[in-house]
Amino acid sequence: MIGLGVAVAESVPEGTPVLFQGDFSEIIPKVAEIGYDAVEVHVQYPDQVNVEAWKETCEKYGIQVASLASGSAYLAEGISLTHRDPEKRRLAVERMKGHIRLAQKLGALATIGVLKGFASECGSKEEFVENYRESLEECIPYAEERGVTIAMECVNRKESDTFNTIAQCADFVRSFHSDALRIYIDTYHMDLEETDIPSAIRGAADMIAYAQISDRNRHYPDGQHCDMRLTTDTLKEIGYQGYLSLECRPEPTGEDAARKGLAFLKSLL
Numbered sequence: 001m002i003g004l005g006v007a008v009a010e011s012v013p014e015g016t017p018v019l020f021q022g023d024f025s026e027i028i029p030k031v032a033e034i035g036y037d038a039v040e041v042h043v044q045y046p047d048q049v050n051v052e053a054w055k056e057t058c059e060k061y062g063i064q065v066a067s068l069a070s071g072s073a074y075l076a077e078g079i080s081l082t083h084r085d086p087e088k089r090r091l092a093v094e095r096m097k098g099h100i101r102l103a104q105k106l107g108a109l110a111t112i113g114v115l116k117g118f119a120s121e122c123g124s125k126e127e128f129v130e131n132y133r134e135s136l137e138e139c140i141p142y143a144e145e146r147g148v149t150i151a152m153e154c155v156n157r158k159e160s161d162t163f164n165t166i167a168q169c170a171d172f173v174r175s176f177h178s179d180a181l182r183i184y185i186d187t188y189h190m191d192l193e194e195t196d197i198p199s200a201i202r203g204a205a206d207m208i209a210y211a212q213i214s215d216r217n218r219h220y221p222d223g224q225h226c227d228m229r230l231t232t233d234t235l236k237e238i239g240y241q242g243y244l245s246l247e248c249r250p251e252p253t254g255e256d257a258a259r260k261g262l263a264f265l266k267s268l269l
Contacts, residue, residue, distance in 0.1 A: 005038035080117030184210035220261035
């Protein structure tokens with residue numbers, strides 16, 4: 001069964017597509033009341049999280065923490081797993097390890113999106129890949145020891161200058177030969193990059209650990225702009241049993257988008 005989640009945060013940089021921001025103890029009851037199964041939490045400082053309070057609140061309202069997003073560290077601090085400055089790269093690796101520790105305690109995935117950085121910020125694409133591989137080779141054993149899965153995002157070419165398609169990400173991840181490294185997909189990025197979404201999903205069926213959904217304009221999905229059923233039907237076809245998380249703009253309000261988005265997702269599933 002595919003669970004349904006929604007992106008939330010205590011605080012994120014402006015423009016981040018999350019629907020609820022604020023105190024966790026207030027967000028979780030609202031998410032549960034609307035009808036979600038889980039949350040995707042954007043976290044800048046994982047070691048500062050009050051884990052027991054989070055767990056207590058989630059257990060009280062029957063909500064799972066599905067994934068921990070790490071991109072705020074790049075957006076707010078400029079550190080990345082591929083940075084040319086070894087110290088900023090080291091800080092990003094340590095931050096990712098913090099996400100892995102938190103993920104272990106919460107039973108969540110630890111995800112890598114923009115924290116991977118950009119090839120344009122390195123001397124070359126080769127340097128970017130070398131730095132990224134070196135960072136991941138430090139993070140992967142750390143995750144393996146803790147039974148945590150790291151999921152790498154497939155991001156469209158307008159927002160990332162490397163690893164844009166599902167196939168590109170899956171091939172790269174397979175090269176590490178580790179069950180602790182997988183990919184996650186997003187309808188927003190797939191709509192821009194994939195010529196055949198069902199085929200792309202089928203080709204990476206063994207690699208997909210997580211999925212996000214939003215419409216073409218990063219608004220809540222309503223079926224008016226792209227065929228979301230292509231994604232959900234193919235995920236069901238391949239036997240996907242993870243979460244499908246709504247990551248979109250809080251428009252007209254976060255609650256409106258969360259309610260309308262959930263109603264549409266339920267109609268698909």
